[in-house]
Amino acid sequence: MTGxxxxxxxxxxxxxxxxQILREAEARVAELRRQLEQxxxxxxxxxxxxxxxxxxxxATVRWGEVRGFFDEVITELRGPGHPR
Amino acid sequence: xxxxxxxxxxxxxxxxxxSTTTPESATAPEQAPSTPxxxxxxxxxxxxxxxxxxxxxxxxxxxxxxxxxAVNLIGSGFKTATGGSAETLFAFASNPFVALMVGILVTAxxxxxxxxxxxxxxxxxxxxxxEIAIPMLLGANIGTxxxxxxxxxxxxxxxVSFRRAFSAxxxxxxxxxxxxxxxxxxxxxxxxxxxxxxxxxxxxxxxxGGLFATVxxxxxxxxxxxxxxxxxxxxHGTELIPGAWHGVVMIAIGVALILxxxxxxxxxxxxxxxxxxxxxxxxxxGRGPLSGVAxxxxxxxxxxxxxxxxxxxxxxxxxxxxxxxxxxxxTVGANIGTxVTALIxxxxxxxxxxxxxxxAAYVHLLFNVYAALVIFxxxxxxxxxxxxxxxxxxVASVNKLWAAAWVLGVFVLVPALLIVATVIW
Numbered sequence: 419m420t421g422x423x424x425x426x427x428x429x430x431x432x433x434x435x436x437x438q439i440l441r442e443a444e445a446r447v448a449e450l451r452r453q454l455e456q457x458x459x460x461x462x463x464x465x466x467x468x469x470x471x472x473x474x475x476x477a478t479v480r481w482g483e484v485r486g487f488f489d490e491v492i493t494e495l496r497g498p499g500h501p502r
Numbered sequence: 503x504x505x506x507x508x509x510x511x512x513x514x515x516x517x518x519x520x521s522t523t524t525p526e527s528a529t530a531p532e533q534a535p536s537t538p539x540x541x542x543x544x545x546x547x548x549x550x551x552x553x554x555x556x557x558x559x560x561x562x563x564x565x566x567x568x569x570x571x572a573v574n575l576i577g578s579g580f581k582t583a584t585g586g587s588a589e590t591l592f593a594f595a596s597n598p599f600v601a602l603m604v605g606i607l608v609t610a611x612x613x614x615x616x617x618x619x620x621x622x623x624x625x626x627x628x629x630x631x632x633e634i635a636i637p638m639l640l641g642a643n644i645g646t647x648x649x650x651x652x653x654x655x656x657x658x659x660x661x662v663s664f665r666r667a668f669s670a671x672x673x674x675x676x677x678x679x680x681x682x683x684x685x686x687x688x689x690x691x692x693x694x695x696x697x698x699x700x701x702x703x704x705x706x707x708x709x710x711g712g713l714f715a716t717v718x719x720x721x722x723x724x725x726x727x728x729x730x731x732x733x734x735x736x737x738h739g740t741e742l743i744p745g746a747w748h749g750v751v752m753i754a755i756g757v758a759l760i761l762x763x764x765x766x767x768x769x770x771x772x773x774x775x776x777x778x779x780x781x782x783x784x785x786x787x788g789r790g791p792l793s794g795v796a797x798x799x800x801x802x803x804x805x806x807x808x809x810x811x812x813x814x815x816x817x818x819x820x821x822x823x824x825x826x827x828x829x830x831x832x833t834v835g836a837n838i839g840t841x842v843t844a845l846i847x848x849x850x851x852x853x854x855x856x857x858x859x860x861x862a863a864y865v866h867l868l869f870n871v872y873a874a875l876v877i878f879x880x881x882x883x884x885x886x887x888x889x890x891x892x893x894x895x896x897v898a899s900v901n902k903l904w905a906a907a908w909v910l911g912v913f914v915l916v917p918a919l920l921i922v923a924t925v926i927w
Binding site for chain 1: 537538539540541613649652653655656658772776779780783784787788805810813814816817818821823824902903905906
């Protein structure tokens with residue numbers, strides 16, 4: 419068997435190997451991005467929990483705001499161009 | 503692929519949070535003066551540091567004592583008022599749908615399902631038939647969802663935040679409405695809750711239910727013996743009031759006391775438990791829905807109020823930090839956690855009264871556990887509250903009239919009209 423006949427048989431495995439490495443790298447990058455996003459989200463959630471005392475202090479009905487909401491609804495109903 | 507990212511340390515964040523709740527740090531110069539903070543009622547008396555901490559815990563003990571006394575007072579008052587014919591007094595609520603609406607309206611008005619369930623436990627011990635009490639307890643579950651819905655209305659100025667917040671609030675509404683839609687017919691047809699709660703109450707009270715019942719019954723007898731003197735003192739102090747009005751006044755004092763005590767306990771427990779609650783919530787982040795249910799239940803037991811825990815979720819959802827899918831299991835857990843108050847209230851009674859009082863408390867617990875198992879356990883039904891809340895949040899953020907119609911319709915108009923219609927016809 420000549421060298422010219424052997425060459426096509428050798429090259430594709432290298433390309434395939436490189437493509438395989440590239441696919442794995444891309445998959446790993448995608449996974450790292452997903453983990454990074456998840457980490458950022460969880461960090462934001464931990465940060466919100468850090469403010470739990472503040473959130474708990476605010477976790478009550480503020481009747482002024484409820485009244486303001488219904489005032490807005492009534493204004494929208496009376497005014498032109500409702501809803502919105 | 504291995505997890506290459508290390509999670510944020512929880513322990514350090516918890517310590518920081520606890521320190522922010524102490525009076526010293528709360529008044530520190532670096533804290534913005536406008537930042538709201540938790541304030542113990544005793545702090546206004548000038549107490550600080552260890553003295554304040556001790557006063558807070560003593561306040562909790564006194565609050566629980568008064569709660570149990572008030573429930574006992576309601577039971578005695580109801581007996582005095584009805585003279586053994588409780589069915590006649592509550593004849594208007596013999597229709598289960600009316601009893602359900604009474605539960606919704608009373609809870610919506612008091613913004614506390616713990617108040618409704620504690621009062622119901624007292625009434626059942628005083629002779630209210632459990633068949634009438636069960637729909638009232640189910641109604642308490644719906645009524646309590648009003649609080650976080652009202653809290654979400656405060657975010658109306660920012661459309662995106664309001665959409666998220668209103669969905670987070672109404673996922674609780676839809677879950678509890680679906681729960682009642684499933685279990686009220688089952689109760690009317692087969693007495694599911696009445697039978698199972700009677701069975702559990704029988705096993706956990708009295709002296710013939712084994713070691714657990716003996717310990718539980720003995721504990722109940724000791725607690726009721728401790729709270730009875732104050733209850734009797736109020737009873738004797740109001741003896742001059744004639745006839746049934748004597749009982750009515752006792753019930754009114756009991757209800758007023760429960761309302762005040764639950765409010766007082768809520769304030770103290772928020773201050774005392776904020777650190778532990780934060781630890782529980784930090785630990786639940788990044789885990790599955792079951793952790794969400796567990797953390798919701800644990801936090802509600804700590805602060806003794808599902809309204810507080812579900813309202814807490816509104817700003818967390820509104821900011822976008824937590825998704826609706828993450829909030830949902832937390833609210834399911836809050837439903838279960840809030841049932842502890844009625845169980846504590848049941849300790850107000852001894853002997854045969856204790857068994858029926860416990861049965862009423864178990865009805866609330868079992869209903870919420872069954873609802874979690876059936877609705878949250880079955881994938882097809884599990885998605886319904888999420889889809890409904892997402893849809894309602896979307897339409898309400900575009901047209902506020904939807905939100906107004908939901909709040910007024912579900913919590914005021916429909917219950918009131920149903921009661922009026924039943925009374926007239």
